Amino acid sequence: MREDADEVQYFCEKCFSHPELIAEVKDRGVFLENCPICHGLNVQALSIDDATLRRMLRAFFRLYFSEFEYNEHVGGESLGFILFGKNKIFDLDSSIANEGEFEAAVSSVESGWYPPSDVEVSLGGGYWDGALLFSPYDWLDSEIYKIFARSLTTNYYELIEPLRALFISIRANVSRQVTSDLHLHRARKGFDKRYSARGEIVGTSYAFTPYSGKFIGAPPISTAVEGRFNRAHISVLYAASDESTAVSEIRPEPGQIVSVGKFKQVKPLLLADFSISSIKPYLTDATFQQLHRIISFDMVLSVPVADDARPIYLIPQLVADVIRSEGFDGIAFDSTLSIGRNYVIFKPEAFEFVEGSEAVCVVNKLQWKTSRLPVRSAKISKENDDWVEEPNTLASTLDGLIEMHRRRVKGARRERP
Numbered sequence: 475m476r477e478d479a480d481e482v483q484y485f486c487e488k489c490f491s492h493p494e495l496i497a498e499v500k501d502r503g504v505f506l507e508n509c510p511i512c513h514g515l516n517v518q519a520l521s522i523d524d525a526t527l528r529r530m531l532r533a534f535f536r537l538y539f540s541e542f543e544y545n546e547h548v549g550g551e552s553l554g555f556i557l558f559g560k561n562k563i564f565d566l567d568s569s570i571a572n573e574g575e576f577e578a579a580v581s582s583v584e585s586g587w588y589p590p591s592d593v594e595v596s597l598g599g600g601y602w603d604g605a606l607l608f609s610p611y612d613w614l615d616s617e618i619y620k621i622f623a624r625s626l627t628t629n630y631y632e633l634i635e636p637l638r639a640l641f642i643s644i645r646a647n648v649s650r651q652v653t654s655d656l657h658l659h660r661a662r663k664g665f666d667k668r669y670s671a672r673g674e675i676v677g678t679s680y681a682f683t684p685y686s687g688k689f690i691g692a693p694p695i696s697t698a699v700e701g702r703f704n705r706a707h708i709s710v711l712y713a714a715s716d717e718s719t720a721v722s723e724i725r726p727e728p729g730q731i732v733s734v735g736k737f738k739q740v741k742p743l744l745l746a747d748f749s750i751s752s753i754k755p756y757l758t759d760a761t762f763q764q765l766h767r768i769i770s771f772d773m774v775l776s777v778p779v780a781d782d783a784r785p786i787y788l789i790p791q792l793v794a795d796v797i798r799s800e801g802f803d804g805i806a807f808d809s810t811l812s813i814g815r816n817y818v819i820f821k822p823e824a825f826e827f828v829e830g831s832e833a834v835c836v837v838n839k840l841q842w843k844t845s846r847l848p849v850r851s852a853k854i855s856k857e858n859d860d861w862v863e864e865p866n867t868l869a870s871t872l873d874g875l876i877e878m879h880r881r882r883v884k885g886a887r888r889e890r891p
């Protein structure tokens with residue numbers, strides 16, 4: 475592919491959008507005056523033959539793309555074509571960057587789709603035998619899917635042991651000891667008291683006393699209602715890494731007044747953390763399988779559930795049972811409603827309210843993004859109908875939610891005009 479086999483090709487820090495790739499290049503790169511791909515000036519860069527960079531890139535290709543998207547034998551476009559531009563991996567201005575140089579570099583990294591050794595991930599599954607590789611975001615781990623589908627028809631206690639076996643297979647990868655210093659944010663709709671200013675002639679000014687202390691903490695057991703990770707009368711602390719995520723997660727309405735406050739950790743915690751902070755533990759086919767399982771857990775835990783689909787809470791509640799009985803004190807995962815992370819703490823007493831951190835805010839504006847879904851015409855005659863009515867709409871609601879989450883994570887893909 476290369477015009478001159480002796481000439482070293484590079485990716486620079488400005489070629490990438492993914493923070494872990496940028497950090498890797500900044501950390502170990504060499505100085506380059508002008509990047510031949512993105513034309514960034516005075517940058518750090520790594521050779522495309524760098525073994526770690528190559529392995530990371532291949533794992534990211536697998537993470538965000540499925541083979542049907544990038545295998546031209548099964549109707550896809552080449553990786554070089556799909557990836558040229560702005561996406562989860564690269565940040566290339568297509569009017570400035572050199573597409574030919576880029577495609578040659580990607581082609582070199584993807585060479586060897588079916589690696590003979592266990593040093594890097596495969597990019598092909600053997601399509602001639604009908605096997606295609608899927609992005610972990612396109613296809614739930616089949617063992618996990620089976621259990622979650624059964625959870626809507628089988629009592630939860632029947633499923634605890636099979637789910638435990640799956641959790642144990644990824645336990646080491648998601649275990650995170652947090653000894654101290656975790657500060658979390660909580661939000662609660664409403665406020666304690668409202669005051670109006672005396673003697674105002676035009677209009678009225680208000681001041682508020684927010685909920686604070688135990689009134690913004692985990693609810694008492696006697697009044698605790700069912701939540702995503704708790705059955706009724708179980709008190710857990712739901713919190714977030716930042717105020718805006720905490721507010722988003724309670725889903726306030728525009729104009730609603732919300733109390734917020736901070737909590738600080740006072741006891742060491744063992745958390746099951748499902749966010750992927752680094753691709754590096756998953757650079758081979760075998761370890762990539764574990765990544766798939768972790769992402770499957772994460773997708774099912776974090777999909778937003780509408781009020782009319784609340785029986786789906788059975789699934790995260792079942793996961794919480796297993797994780798708690800494995801000795802964990804809580805769960806952490808990325809929010810789908812905001813940029814931060816969510817925490818579910820099984821022992822609320824591990825956190826103390828930070829005196830004076832309480833505040834009141836009003837929700838000015840919510841922004842909803844919608845996309846059209848297929849509509850079946852009511853006029854179709856039975857003989858010509860390609861659609862079958864779903865026998866269990868709850869199970870398909872779960873599939874639909876996961877599909878929605880998938881689109882959000884993977885983003886739009888480059889299409890030929």
Ligand SMILES: [Zn+2]
Binds near residue numbers: 485486488509513514
């Ligand atoms: Zn560059």
